[in-house]
Amino acid sequence: MHAEPTPPPGRPGQAAANLPYRLPPRLFDARCRACWFSAAVLALVVASFATLDLQWAQFFSLEAARSMGRFLGEFFPPDLQPEFLRRVWIGTWETLAMSALGTALAAVGGLALALPASRLHEADPARGRALTRLVLNALRSVPELVWAALLLIAAGLGPFAGTLALAFHTAGVLGRLFAEAIENAPPGPGAALRAQGVGKLRVFLYATLPQVLPQLMSYTLYRWENNIRAAAVLGVVGAGGLGQLLAFHMGLFHMGKTATILGAMLALVALVDALSHVARRRLTR
Amino acid sequence: MTNAATTPPPARDPAWLGRLFWCGAALVVLWPLMHATEFRPWILFEAKNLEVTGDFLASFLPPAHSGEFLAMVARETWRTVAIATAGLTLALVIAVPLTLVATSVLSVSALPGRMARGPFLLRQAVRWLLIVLRSVPELVWALVFVRVVGLGPTAGVLAIALTYGGMLGKVYAEILESGEPHATQTLLRNGGSRLQAFFFGLLPQNAAELTSYTVYRWECAIRSSVVLGFVGAGGLGQQMDNSMKMFNGGEVLTMLAVFVALVALADRVSAGLRRALG
Numbered sequence: 001m002h003a004e005p006t007p008p009p010g011r012p013g014q015a016a017a018n019l020p021y022r023l024p025p026r027l028f029d030a031r032c033r034a035c036w037f038s039a040a041v042l043a044l045v046v047a048s049f050a051t052l053d054l055q056w057a058q059f060f061s062l063e064a065a066r067s068m069g070r071f072l073g074e075f076f077p078p079d080l081q082p083e084f085l086r087r088v089w090i091g092t093w094e095t096l097a098m099s100a101l102g103t104a105l106a107a108v109g110g111l112a113l114a115l116p117a118s119r120l121h122e123a124d125p126a127r128g129r130a131l132t133r134l135v136l137n138a139l140r141s142v143p144e145l146v147w148a149a150l151l152l153i154a155a156g157l158g159p160f161a162g163t164l165a166l167a168f169h170t171a172g173v174l175g176r177l178f179a180e181a182i183e184n185a186p187p188g189p190g191a192a193l194r195a196q197g198v199g200k201l202r203v204f205l206y207a208t209l210p211q212v213l214p215q216l217m218s219y220t221l222y223r224w225e226n227n228i229r230a231a232a233v234l235g236v237v238g239a240g241g242l243g244q245l246l247a248f249h250m251g252l253f254h255m256g257k258t259a260t261i262l263g264a265m266l267a268l269v270a271l272v273d274a275l276s277h278v279a280r281r282r283l284t285r
Numbered sequence: 286m287t288n289a290a291t292t293p294p295p296a297r298d299p300a301w302l303g304r305l306f307w308c309g310a311a312l313v314v315l316w317p318l319m320h321a322t323e324f325r326p327w328i329l330f331e332a333k334n335l336e337v338t339g340d341f342l343a344s345f346l347p348p349a350h351s352g353e354f355l356a357m358v359a360r361e362t363w364r365t366v367a368i369a370t371a372g373l374t375l376a377l378v379i380a381v382p383l384t385l386v387a388t389s390v391l392s393v394s395a396l397p398g399r400m401a402r403g404p405f406l407l408r409q410a411v412r413w414l415l416i417v418l419r420s421v422p423e424l425v426w427a428l429v430f431v432r433v434v435g436l437g438p439t440a441g442v443l444a445i446a447l448t449y450g451g452m453l454g455k456v457y458a459e460i461l462e463s464g465e466p467h468a469t470q471t472l473l474r475n476g477g478s479r480l481q482a483f484f485f486g487l488l489p490q491n492a493a494e495l496t497s498y499t500v501y502r503w504e505c506a507i508r509s510s511v512v513l514g515f516v517g518a519g520g521l522g523q524q525m526d527n528s529m530k531m532f533n534g535g536e537v538l539t540m541l542a543v544f545v546a547l548v549a550l551a552d553r554v555s556a557g558l559r560r561a562l563g
Contacts, residue, residue, distance in 0.1 A: 033561075037558075044370055045370055045371070045374050047367070048366070048367035048368075048370040048371040048374070049367075049371050049374075051363065051364075051367055052364065052367050052368065052371060052438045052439075052442065053437070053438065054371070054438060054439050054442060055434055055435075055437065055439045056439075058434060058435075058439075059433075059434050059439060059443075064433060064434065067433055068433050071429070071432060071433060093321055094321050094322065097317070097318040097321035097322045098321075098322050100318050101315065101318045101319065101322050101324060104315065137545075137549065138545055141544070141545045141548040141549060141552075142541065142544070142545065143508055143511065143512050145424075145512045145515055146511070146512070146515075146522075146525065146541075146544075149515065149525075149526065149529055150529070150537075153337060153338060153341050153529075153532075154329055154334060154337070154338040154341075155328065155329060155334075156328065156334070158323050159321070159322040159323055160322060160323045160324055160325060160328075162322075163322045163324060229422060232422065233422045233424040233425065236424055236428070236515070236516060237515055240322070240323075243424075246425070246428070247428070250428055250432075262421075262425065265421075265422075265425070266417075266420055266421065269420045270420060273420070
């Protein structure tokens, strides 16, 4: 970024006792990329705050504070009637089931898409590679919630649409990761089988898959953890699970019930976090 | 030895029984899941559903491309980016002080050995606060704030600020603690203040990693801000929701395409920056 200080002029062979005192670099230098980057970030932030009509005055006003306080106060006491708790429990189970089934479908779909998206061996022409990767990117860059809103039209309200939405988005994510894993697998065993004249499918099943399976499993488990969080909120657009209960009761201002549902959501997320933390520590030890 | 050489290799997969068993076991586990999620793929192909879906998909073409609509999409796209950026800036305002409090490397009382009880409890409390902030999904924060401040970008910015504040704070503290604490501790031992130790010991060591994580989170915030639009926080998501409710496929397709391009661009920018930081 900045030029190294040139050695001080003097007779050759005789170094100065002290380096000349240098001023700190100027704050902005046209040749300094970090300076341009910082300036751009600053401009972006200022422009963002300037163009959004943010209502801070309204948010920090006494009235807003009071309504916030009233709002939070209504959360207590949480609704703990056994009948309602049962519904929350069903919602929680639905959320878990959506995430598990969605992830499983995504793993299958992702593997199916990862095969055409990867170059299986050196001489593989891999004709569909670029196209499949484009499909994977499109699947991946649309968030679960948007998929859910789109799929509601075809699959109707309920957890089925949510499951499919999770599966679509996650298939994109996992497909890309799986393709990388398959391409990076050691080529030896596959080459040995291919030299014997074994067909493509069996080379994959008996040489490539066993080598990459642990990696695929760990990616899938990691995505499952993400999907439980996603599944909890998918219902806000009507795709089942805890989110649907939440949106329903919050819309009707049943604050006690909302508090219970939020508690269940937090507990679910915390439980999953703790489990995956323990599991990962086990695996890495 | 000779025996092994003369027997022909097994003609079929020797492990087929085990594989069959595990496939059966997977089905047994999947059955209750399918029941709970009302997994009935055939309803996708019922005549009535097929007709609705077909109509919607047919309305995708041609994508909406009137000048007025495109101008609106451009405006909303900028709003989406602005909500993400403003939200992340406020998240930093929340995360940085909390990180400074939570980082145990900056503890003076821990220098000789164990941390004193008071500071330990304070750090633990801040850590719990960060965990609570990040474990409430941003969509839920947005739902809450939409009730308090009304529809509009304020709710989205606040939701991103709180959730991402928690995420950034927790990860920043982890990054700062994972490095070599020697330089920082030397500064503290020789009478440097905590802030001095942070700025001259800890920060130069970890600046690249901290920046890279922040840029990655900015990319995530852009995705979130689209999603937040669906609960009324403004931006591309809200327009997409409106168009979907009106079954206007052409508009949905255009906005989806813009959105995919936006995410790809953010992805590219963030990957490039992270590579430049090394």
